[in-house]
Amino acid sequence: DTAVSQTPKYLVTQMGNDKSIKCEQNLGHDTMYWYKQDSKKFLKIMFSYNNKELIINETVPNRFSPKSPDKAHLNLHINSLELGDSAVYFCASSQVSGEVFFGEGSRLTVL
Amino acid sequence: AQSVTQLGSHVSVSEGALVLLRCNYSSSVPPYLFWYVQYPNQGLQLLLKYTSAATLVKGINGFEAEFKKSETSFHLTKPSAHMSDAAEYFCAVSEGGAQKLVFGQGTRLTINP
Numbered sequence: 001d002t003a004v005s006q007t008p009k010y011l012v013t014q015m016g017n018d019k020s021i022k023c024e025q026n027l028g029h030d031t032m033y034w035y036k037q038d039s040k041k042f043l044k045i046m047f048s049y050n051n052k053e054l055i056i057n058e059t060v061p062n063r064f065s066p067k068s069p070d071k072a073h074l075n076l077h078i079n080s081l082e083l084g085d086s087a088v089y090f091c092a093s094s095q096v097s098g099e100v101f102f103g104e105g106s107r108l109t110v111l
Numbered sequence: 112a113q114s115v116t117q118l119g120s121h122v123s124v125s126e127g128a129l130v131l132l133r134c135n136y137s138s139s140v141p142p143y144l145f146w147y148v149q150y151p152n153q154g155l156q157l158l159l160k161y162t163s164a165a166t167l168v169k170g171i172n173g174f175e176a177e178f179k180k181s182e183t184s185f186h187l188t189k190p191s192a193h194m195s196d197a198a199e200y201f202c203a204v205s206e207g208g209a210q211k212l213v214f215g216q217g218t219r220l221t222i223n224p
Contacts, residue, residue, distance in 0.1 A: 004154070031210065041199060043155075043214040056211055090154060100212060102147075102154035 003027050004103035006091045012109045013081060020077045021106045023091030030095060032074035037088040049074055086110045113138045113204045117215035125223045130189040132218050134202030142204045144185040146176055149199040197222045
């Protein structure tokens, strides 16, 4: 059983399109995150949700909109995709102050 | 603000040799420190973490790291490298828990046969 699962694993799309990435965790964690890894492998937090409430928003453009329908799910919707949005997006989850478990990533390529 | 610097974007060692990956941090409060490993096309896996208990932390796969407050360092070591250790390694810091991890730029470890 995969602890943190993301879909799709790969997305290839044109500039200007809208796309979504879905994330589910079956660990019973209260906190979920989105991290972005750029082409140089640099990882940076984008958002954090605790019990469906947004607690961290790291000055991400408002074209990015996370949505947490319940504690086990955190989806990421991206409007009007730009070339610079090409990256690997990682979903993660944890209990408060606990180990952070990462999904396998979703590689987004914007053409 | 917290930050992490990993010295050396690429480290290459021979199989059986000592692995040393360097990490220095900056934090205004006692930090929590982590090492993660990322294998190609996979997510990150926690190797070990320091949370203000013992300064020498043992992790999975034979890795360990020592927290040195005076040097603001948290270097990762393994006595004998194995081919399966080839991966990208990330040091990270958080202030009081895992709510926000700040990562270093990563070190790619290559193992030569």
